[in-house]
Amino acid sequence: MSTKTMSAAEAAAKPASFVSSRRWLLWSGIAALCAWVLVPIYLVALGALGGRQGVYIWPKTGLPTGISLEPFILFLKTEGVVQSFLNSLGAAGITVALSILLGAPAGYALARYDFRGKDSYRLLVLLTRAFPLAILALPLTVSFIRLGLYDTIVGVGLIHTVLALPFAALVTQGIFLGVPKELEEAAWVFGCTRVQAFFKVVAPLALPGIVATAVFAFVISWNEVFAASVLTVRNRTLTAYLLTVLSESPMHYRFAGGLMLILPSVVFIFAVRRYLFAIWGISSK
């Protein structure tokens, strides 16, 4: 009798401990991933907001002591920071708009139509990334000066579009492939032209993926530094500006610049997270 109850209790305990260890694994994994992303951002923020003393204090406490917005605001007031931030936003905006406007139709064509040379076209699209920008820098500079695009945000935006476009076309191809063709055909049969069917049926279903592509294009442009440095002198983007200015700046300025580079991407991704989650299948409702 007693052995019976013992074994029953054991049997009951076993799956329970299995479940709890699984849960423990899950949460420790989540914690590790969060730390991986958040700790560097936290440390950068600490450096940026801690002021001169905060940066050089030793041993590091890792605690937010003596922080204030003042050093960061001081950094913002430095000449050129706000302007270059706006330039970066402008270039990224152009990149996002152009890569979606040009890349999504290309992706749609790749997904829906069979045409001669489709595979070579796909390869060709990727080949634009095969030439290192360093090789192209001089000819680009020369032709940009001729075209009057040198030292303009439009010029930087165009180059960043070239960088982002191949990905935009290929990623949107996958997204449009994920929208069943029958849905589009049903729309045609029930009274839509091709254009109407695209905007009424395909576009709403592809929206999460297109937004993700936009995030991608934004990040590519925001992080790009080489082309932006070569092709501008006065109208620098934030990355190019920080690259030239910060090497001669005090440490807490560098942290402030780093924070400023991180934040817009984080805010942007946070703003569109609903669509990203949808495409990654975490929540498709």
Added chain:
Amino acid sequence: MANIVIDRIRKSFGAFQALKEVSLTINDGEFVSLLGPSGCGKTTLLRIIAGLETSTSGDVRIGDRSIIGLVPKDRGLAMVFQNYAVFPHMTVYENVAFGLRMQKADDARVKAQVEKAAGLLHIEPYLDRYPNKLSGGQRQRVAVARALAVEPKVLLMDEPLSNLDALLRLEMRTELKTVLQSAGTTTIYVTHDQTEAMGLSDRIAVMHNGVVEQIGHPVEIYNHPATRFVGGFIGNPPMNFIKVPVSNGQVAAGAEQLATPKDVGNEIVLGLRGEAVELAPLPQGLEMKVRVAEPMGSHLLLTGSIHDQPVRVILPASETVKSGDTIGLKLDSKRITWLSPESGKSFPAVLA
């Protein structure tokens, strides 16, 4: 409502001929099934009618108007797709209303039509739900309601029941028949399931390798297949084909002499439905060696051979035939189809 004339439609994919001069006329209000194995061209034909595929040559007319160059939306038809194709980002109501909205119908008419269609298909309780909250059968009802709501001249259905499980399929089949009978819409229904085609259709067009082998009433097709393919494809078990010698225009079946059509050679193929026989004593009956006897409850299925050629016949469940027996069969001469051994085509029915 309108009749449909399909006039010498051909379709080639490169060297492969999917459709070889298919011609069909479907009358106003008629329900016609395109039945055939996969790859026979039935779906291609339906998609050409819908305007989702272009034909290589030929014409399609709906009520004397050629529709072959028109985009799908101008053809005045509706379609039900195999995998439902219900718009996932719209509520059931908006799905059903989609066609009417595209026609710029006013709200009152949209509401009336949606409610009517939803009532026919019993989906009123789900009207404000999204399709991902519905089961497969419910989604298919939404797809049918969407098609009926626009009151199309012609309704096209592409294997609409094939994604449902067996029980639901049976239920939906009965319901479709009721709904479509009351709507009276000219319907073309593509299927590879012969029981669906037999049960639903006014007429069946049996297709094979891009050709319509026979078109006719289901019972006519069942009893008098035009070709060996049709007889073998329709019916479960399929029709038996026994090659027999002919002497003096007659074929011996046990003691009985069966009259063959005129002007045949030394041999003819006897097409025999499995249930068109009854047990007879030997040697009067035609001898059959039974290899396997399977009691199915409703009937007794016998697999064996006649003249050393494989056959399957069906006897009443009350008969007691065992595996290994040799039995005699009396053939129902009115239900025999004679076929040419060379062409595989059947001769016109012999009047007894």
